[in-house]
Amino acid sequence: MNLHVRDGVLQQTASEVPAGADVIDLRGHWITPGWFDLHVHLREPGKEVAETIASGCMAAMNGGFTGIACMPNTQPALDDAAIVNWVREQGNAFPVDVNVIAAITRGREGKELVEMSEIVETGVRGFSDDGGPVKSSAVLLHAVEYANxxxxxxxxxxxxIYLAEGGSMNDGEWSTRLGVSGMPTIAEAIDVARCVLIAEYTGELFICHVSARESVELIRGAKKKGLRITGEVCPHHLLLTDEACNTFDTNFKMNPPLRGEADRKACWDAFLDGTLEVYCTDHAPHAWEDKTQEFDIAPFGIVGLETALSLALTHFLPNGMSLSTLLDRVVYSPREILSQSLPQIAEGQPANLTIIDPTHKHTVKPADFKSLSRNTPFGGWELTGRARGVIHRSMALVQTF
Ligand SMILES: [Zn+2]
Structure with a gap:
């Protein structure tokens, strides 16, 4: 069929090509509503050598995303309406919606709540002190009540943070063998338990980047009780385990860390059955000179925007996940969580599209990333399926490869 876009809006499907239209031949491709990454770290302001808002948008487009939500742990933190607006405006030059998840507390210091109502007026629907937890349960409880x-x-x-303190990888057999300080799964799960109790007491929470089997069980149990707990999972926690740290390659160091096989399997099952309803990358760019240090010194985090789609097509679809479930996890659920409108492929709707070549075989080459950083554990992986481009807000990127 022909898909006709005029002035950024999908027109009635025509068998004939309208006169004067630019034609892109996409035979053999899939066109889906635009993908959305709910957990991205842009490093601007403060660490523009690792990523800027512009380079992050280029990476998103290259990876097939038309929307991202960026976390507030920049320097300074995204903790007031003016800086939130400034970040979002930088995205206007790209076919990528840059949503901001603003800080919960001023400077992410965990003490004083930000001016939430002023920030919500700018369109923000998410708050987080990500990069770390909210240490005080009193602050977290008040934040949930006020945000809700x-x-x-x-x-x-x-x-x-006390249980995870000093750790560089998952606490388990591999950390013992390698002599690296570990972060136990229960360091994550204890905080998830606190969030479940707060949700039961007062409202609604979202759990970032779930990695531990105990966390999955807590979230599953909370959902069974009808509590409003939602959560996300990243490709590395679905595809890798802590054994990968045995080369001391710091591209396998992130927080939460790669866990054991039982945790990986629990996350996969939760992703399949919707206990974890969002697929996100936790895209965390780091400059080469920062990441290329000893394992225990290097910063946590890996880039993800330019591999997530290909990893999903190569490893999720052939292993029991349907395309419609995948799209639910990466198109619809993340936007629902942020109360954003959902893209539809229908006449009269804005053209917000991801174009996918489902058969394109390629080797992941970090040097080709549009991101300013290269810190991926998936370099050299052979993947099938790749984003050909995106169309959004009357802008299009369609690349040849
Ligand atoms: Zn985090």
């Missing part, structure tokens, strides 16, 4: 009252959600990076 304003129609927004709290995104918790679940971690008991």
């Amino acid at each position: 009252m304003l129609g927004a959600r709290i995104f918790e990076h679940a971690e008991d």
Whole structure:
């Protein structure tokens, strides 16, 4: 069929090509509503050598995303309406909606709540002190009550910092063998338990980047009780385990860390059955000179925007996940969580599209990334299926490869 886009709006499907239209031949491709990454770290302001808002948008487009939500742990933190508006405006030059998840507390210091109502007025629907947890349960409880009252959600990076302190990888057989300090799964799960109790007491929370089997069981149990707990999972926690740290390659170091096989399997099952309803990358760019240090010194985090789609097509679809479920996890659920309108492929709707070549075989080459950073554990992986481009807000990127 022909898909006709005029002035950024989908027109009635025509068998004939309208005169004067630019024609892109996409035979053999899939066109889906635009993909959305709910958990991205842009490093601007503060660490523009690792990523800018512009380079992050280029990476998103290259990876097939038309929307991202960026986390507030920049320097300074995204903790007031003016800086939130400034970040979002930088995205206007690209076919990518840059949503901001604003800080919960001023400077992400965990003490004083930001001016939530002012920030919500700018369109923000998510708050997080991600990069770390909200240490004080009193602050977290008040944040949930206040955010929920304003129609927004709290995104918790679940971690008991005392249990995880000093750790560089998952606490388990591999950390013992390698002599690396470990972060136990229960460091995450104890905070998830706290969030479940707060949800039961007062409202609604979202759990970032779930990695541990105990966390999955807590979230599943909470959902069974009808509590409003939602959560996300990243490709690396679905595809890798802590054994990968045995080369001391710091591209396998992130927080939460790669876990054991039982955790990986639990996350996969939760992703399949919707206990974890969002697929996100936790895209965390780091400059080469920062990431290329000893394992225990290097910063946590890996880039993800330019591999997530290909990994999903190669590893999720052939392993029991349907395309419609995948799209639910990466198109619809993340936007629902942020109360954004859902893209539809229908006449009269804005053209918000991801174009996918489902058969394109390629080797992941970090040097080709549009991101300013290269810190991926998936370099050299052979993947099938790739984003050909995106169309959004009357802008299009369609690349040849
Ligand atoms: Zn985090």
